[in-house]
Amino acid sequence: MTYSLGVASPYAIGIGDFNNDNRIDVVVSNNGTHNVALLVGYGNGTFASPKMYSTGSSSSISIVIGDLNSDNRSDIAFINNDTSTIGIMLGYDEFFPIQMTYATGTSPYSVAVGDLNHDTRLDIVVANRGSNTVGVLLGYGNGSFADQMTYSTDSWPLSVAVGDFNNDNHLDIVVANYYGNNVSILLGYGDGFFENQTTFSTDSGPQAVAVGDFNSDTHLDIVVANADGNTVSVLLGYGDGSFANQTTYATGKWPGSIALGDFNNDAQLDIVVDNYGDNAISVLFGYGNGFFANQTKYSTGSSPIALAVGDFNNDNQLDIVVVNRDGNTVSVLLGYGNGSFANQTTYSTGSRPLSVAVGDFNNDTQLDIVVANRGGNTVSILLGYDNGSFANQTTYSTGSNPIAVAVGDFNNDTRPDLVVANLNEKTVGVLLRYDRGALEDKITFAPTYGSRLRNFALFDFNNDSLLDIAVVNYGTNNIGVLLGYGNGTFGNQMVLSTGLNSHPYSITIHDFNRDGQADIAVANYDTKNLVTFLGSGNGTFENQERYGVDFDFAPLIIGANSFNKDGRSEIFVAYDGIDYVDVLVTYDIGSFSNHIKYSTGNWPRCVALGDFNNDTQLDIVIANRYDNTVSILLGYGNGSFANRMTYSTGSNPWSLAVGDFNNDTRLDIVVANLGGNTVSILLGYGNGSFANQTTYSTGSNPKCVAIGDFNNDTLLDIVVTNTGGSTVSTLLGYGNGSFENQTTYSTGYEPWPVTVGDFNNDTRLDIVVANFGVNTISILLGYGNGSFANQMTYSTGAAPGSVAVGDFNNDTLLDIAVANFGDNTVSILLGHGDGSFANQTKYSTGSGPSSVAIDDFNNDNRLDIVVTNWNNNSISIFLGYGNGVFTKQMTYVTGTSPSSVAVGNFNNDNQLDIVAANAEDGSVSVYLGYPNEGFLKQMRLITGNGSRPKSYAIGDFNNDGQIDIAVANSGTNNISIFLRHDNGSFGNQMAYATDSSPWSVAVGDFNNDTILDIVVANLGSDNVGVFLGRGNGSFSSQKTFTT
Incomplete structure (x- = not known):
């Protein structure tokens, strides 16, 4: 009508x-x-x-x-x-x-x-x-x-x-x-x-x-x-x-x-x-x-x-x-x-x-x-x-x-x-x-x-x-x-x-x-x-x-x-x-306070966290590349830290990890020494101090290190990437702070970062390596006896320089995040649970993403991502939706050339905090997290x-x-x-x-x-x-x- x-x-x-x-x-x-x-x-x-x-x-x-x-x-x-x-x-x-x-x-x-x-x-x-x-x-x-x-x-x-x-x-x-x-x-x-x-x-x-x-x-x-x-x-x-x-x-x-x-x-x-x-x-x-x-x-x-x-x-x-x-x-x-x-x-x-x-x-x-x-x-x-x-x-x-x-x-x-x-x-x-x-x-x-x-x-x-x-x-x-x-x-x-x-x-x-x-x-x-x-x-x-x-x-x-x-x-x-x-x-x-800086040694290249003095407060350890040292900053539990203590390492320490290598319930440190073709073991005394290093040979130019129990003997082992030889070395631990000689496995060209996880749900740890020189990651599935299968490779962005794992889509299967230094992105590869992965999805970061870490920053039971951006002196936060998809980045200013990032609760407030190592100004930046409601x-x-x-x-x-x-x-x-x-x-x-x-x-x-x-x-x-x-x-x- x-x-x-x-x-x-x-x-x-x-x-x-x-x-x-x-x-x-x-x-x-x-x-x-x-x-x-x-x-x-x-x-x-x-x-x-x-x-x-x-x-x-x-x-x-x-x-x-x-x-x-x-x-x-x-x-x-x-x-x-x-x-x-x-x-x-x-x-x-x-x-x-x-x-x-x-x-x-x-x-x-x-x-x-x-x-x-x-x-x-x-x-x-x-x-x-x-x-x-x-x-x-x-x-x-x-x-x-x-x-x-x-x-x-x-x-x-x-x-x-x-x-x-x-x-x-x-x-x-x-x-x-x-x-x-x-x-x-x-x-x-x-x-x-x-x-x-x-x-x-x-x-x-x-x-x-x-x-x-x-x-x-x-x-x-x-x-x-x-x-x-x-x-x-x-x-x-x-x-x-x-x-x-x-x-x-x-x-x-x-x-x-x-x-x-x-x-x-x-x-x-x-x-x-x-x-x-x-x-x-x-x-x-x-x-x-x-x-x-x-x-x-x-x-x-x-x-x-x-x-x-x-x-x-x-x-x-x-x-x-x-x-x-x-x-x-x-x-x-x-x-x-x-x-x-x-x-x-x-x-x-x-x-x-x-x-x-x-x-x-x-x-x-x-x-x-x-x-x-x-x-x-x-x-x-x-x-x-x-x-x-x-x-x-x-x-x-x-x-x-x-x-x-x-x-x-x-x-x-x-x-x-x-x-x-x-x-x-x-x-x-x-x-x-x-x-x-x-x-x-x-x-x-x-x-x-x-x-x-x-x-x-x-x-x-x-x-x-x-x-x-x-x-x-x-x-x-x-x-x-x-x-x-x-x-x-x-x-x-x-x-x-x-x-x-x-x-x-x-x-x-x-x-x-x-x-x-x-x-x-x-x-x-x-x-x-x-x-x-x-x-x-x-x-x-x-x-x-x-x-x-x-x-x-x-x-x-x-x-x-x-x-x-x-x-x-x-x-x-x-x-x-x-x-x-x-x-x-x-x-x-979620949101983070303005960063507070703490001095480190010369050119801090990697940062990790642990309670080194058994006071239930998180402490910080940094690898100082040009000092050939690690710095320890003991935490007070209120978000602040004591002045650094330093310990000698091998030549050109590039990466480190924390674990108990001698089963004394005290945290120890392992460092990859790029210039010395070794890893250094520093056994902890449980009071914030460490013994002098013991070194073990690796392949050529060891760049990054990770730890895990690769042979199911309840003792921690070590894996390290050898950039010069395009291999990874595994060093099986004896449980007393010493390790076997290395066993090497082929990777792609110029392997940089490495981490571990069970990618095929067989209760055995596997290895993932990012190959900086060929824009791939390598997956080495573990047999549970300390040995690994030949690599499987997946494409990433340009110059992958850091890798982390977590369950991004709440399917109980591990997924992978890769920071691609060469094209200013982070890649997400969702895992199928059988050791294989979907093709990457990329998210834009700041310029020169150098390190990536994963945790839940806004307490929604969904994993989020933090990335350090080397070229524009910032970190990027990507909030996860819990389905494998992430929001656009939120950025925070860092010091000069942030090289590494770690996540932990530094002030005991049930909110995760962030620490980033700033390579060129010899410092770490600490960001305290707090709740912040807004639109997502x-x-x-x-x-x-x-x-x-x-x-x-x-x-x-x-x-x-x-x-x-x-x-x-x-x-x-x-x-x-x-x-x-x-x-x-x-x-x-x-x-x-x-x-x-x-x-x-x-x-x-x-x-x-x-x-x-x-x-x-x-x-x-x-x-x-x-x-x-x-x-x-x-x-x-x-x-x-x-x-």
Whole structure:
């Protein structure tokens, strides 16, 4: 069913019940006609013809719904991009009177509502794209608002949402920063004020953000639609205002809007996102553990740009309304409750609809739709019938270029009102709803000059039960928080900086630090990072750099929730031009203090640890190459060490190892003497001193040494690499501190490092050697009698100079890590348990990686890696995911030319510490470890080549209790559905075709079948597409409604 209104270019979409009829309605911002369109839902998945409300703007691009004036009516807030304003349209039952406008930042782009100051009145948050701020307008509860307060965001804030990200019962703000490729988190104090932003990385070009609990841990997570990355990013929240690194899921092309809902009645949130570029929405079914299945796509109208979710036909199943910008329509897709959707039915909106929200505007318990029509400077109301169809639109004037709309009760009359972001006027317009589901003309809120409002979110940041607004001010590199007065008006924005030249783009809100307060995550487009602002619950926020995340690409859209029941917040990030979304989870990523230096001998080449004086404290031993000595530094157990004691070795000591060679329960030392073709044995007295060396002959140029029991006689033996002879020598021990003559085995050319382990699970020690000269490792399997099989070789990177072993993927089989000095990488070779290994996977390090060690630095029972980088004087930390995959490096400064590294607990605090030998400045650097929560990239959701995800939404699409994700892929004209498994991972995407350029996606039960449906705004085809869910994670083909 279509309702024609000409060329509308629907850009953003939202859903809500605007006429109190318990039917989900759809609101769409029409970018091409300067208005928003409201499509009232009939409760059967169809909608009334859209009612147009002018925004007075040429580019309304974001819309959110909330009760901004505490009248129990859904109101709409939308962003007028060109004028950098937020428009607010207050809901009423018959029509919306003349709008009240409030100044925002430049180019207000997205609005959200929430009670930010705990006064039971909804406030408004607006993302000011042009000024890189969010504006917060506190509501008075009578439909009016205080002047905005602004907070800095990152570059080009395009989307804003609110939620309690730190469990402090205060609403926080999350902003998607398009050019910053991140989300900004602004944690609320509960009084309408917010902390400065903290950013978390997303994929490229984050366009939209939504929040929900994706892992059923009661902590809000974030999901972001990355328009340029064609992905959605899921960032799982830890409940303290921080988030794990993003996990991305593929969507269609150019996802621009996102919504959440349980589309398959499995009690898990799923995601729906519009795909502007391929006229489809993507539904990603959640598994309830923070992971999502691959997208399922449903067709929409042309250029879906926004969407919202609701039950439009009262079947207790969520439906979707999608704004189709180029078709001037919205598409309604009725959900079947099993994750699938009926074909779209389209309804006309105003010109260039860009944003949509839903609410019951006529108190008939049926959800209606409101659309922001950018081209007509109106919003459209489409009243819903209980069968999912909608009446023809009724339009109401807004400010110039309404770009986003949200719904909320701003005047406490129990009726949904609208807030609209007026792009050209730098205002938000509030339209109070009266009678039968219409919208009162907007109130506009303008952030500071040049803010270029990009996105916004609504939430109660100050715990006054009134919705506030967080706006993304792209142009001024900040977000603004505007606390609501509960009457549809807002206070001045409080500004939170997102960083110099950050250009915040998208925002999401969640309780990231689990303090019960809503926090804000902002994606910064230009600086490609995520910043987080932890809310205090009083409307103020603190910028938390520890939750910052750097991205490889410009984040387009972010969203937050807690998806996988682990108590951690997650953030979804979609990137500009990138075909995946990342999921970031708040996590103890560990950290280390600034290094403390201790003097050694000349050119320390190797370091090892042991308790040499039996005081239960770790000590350090260093081989000093040019002094022909070893240095002993006795530890005090508090992280500090005594001055060195030195002992003579052979010529040019290169490597050493520690063990009890004479069975006296006292540690001894073995040293490989490169210049003397010997190993030195220094027997320990147990008081920190050692006997003079005893030497044993080796092959030519012994470089590295390791120890183990090679013949199963319970006595330690020695293996040493002979660089000059391309062999290893084994010296079997007698248990009294003496050794047999060497036995040699061939290796590759120029063997350097050596270590031991049982690689084939026969309870016999084997040897691994890295061959520096031929870029391989050699595996010599042991027979258990002191002899070894001929070598097997595996390729590494260039000039492998160090090797370590450990179980990196928790399969109880030993794996190998190799530091490749020649190509600045570390190689991971996963073991098969039979002595063979998979091909290497390489990770970039600093320049000239010289040594590698393995241990668990962040106490997550997963092995991590530390590497010394000789050429740029640093160490690199790679945190392990426990599946054989590692994060990107975190670096710390060392002394000059770090040559060797070891790991141990030097201060008895249950945190591992690190010591690195600095060859050229004659010192060791000690780094004390401490816990540090931040974001860790958890997974990536691939949306397909050229998909360009622009928006996403979450919901439980298959009724399995897991939060799933729907992504709008603007580039491939589809939506991606990612269903989440119980283990937190996501299945492959299921794609559903939309109309042209789905840009925004939302989730709701549109046909009252208790099954989540998806609605996507098709920017290129001027309609919204509704995908009716079937409750099993699948959806019907889209039904389009013209906007």
